[in-house]
Amino acid sequence: MNSEQFDVKLAKDNRINALYEFYGPLLTAKQAAYVSQYYADDLSLGEISENFAVSRQAVYDNLRRTEQTLEDYETKMHLYAKFQARSQILDQLQREIDVDSTVSSRVIPLIKQLEKIDEE
Incomplete structure (x- = not known):
């Protein structure tokens, strides 16, 4: 795997992990387990197939369908x-505060409230 292929795979893995964080509770238990083991735990298709006593092809097919879901x-x-957009705006606000600290006492608590909402 060359550097470009690695970057593409890493970007995909990061996206699936992020989507899983948001939508994981909507998946079936099996879908969630496969995604978690493959993307978060970095297990191979073979390892997951052994864990569930199914074929590698079954794991592969389930992962592809789950990614599409x-x-x-x-x-x-x-x-x-929306989370990404909020994060970018929060970063911009933080940069503005760094430039003009006179607004920081009023704005920083609001930023902290927004960050707390995203953590819940």
């Missing part, structure tokens, strides 16, 4: 996209 949820609900 996660993408479908994001297309409909946009939770991850």
Whole structure:
């Protein structure tokens, strides 16, 4: 795997992990377990197939369908996209405060409230 392929795989893995954080509770127990073991725990298809006593092909097929399900949820609900947009705005606010500290005493508590909402 060359550097470019690695970067593409890493970006995909990060996206699936992020979508899983938002939409994982909507998945079946098996879907959630496969995604968690493959993307979060970095187990191979063979290792997961052994854990569930199914074929590697069954794991592969389930993962592909589950990835599509996660993408479908994001297309409909946009939770991850909205989270990213909020994060960018919070970063911009923080940079503005760093430039003009006179507003910091009023703005920083608001930023902290927004960050706390995203953590819940």
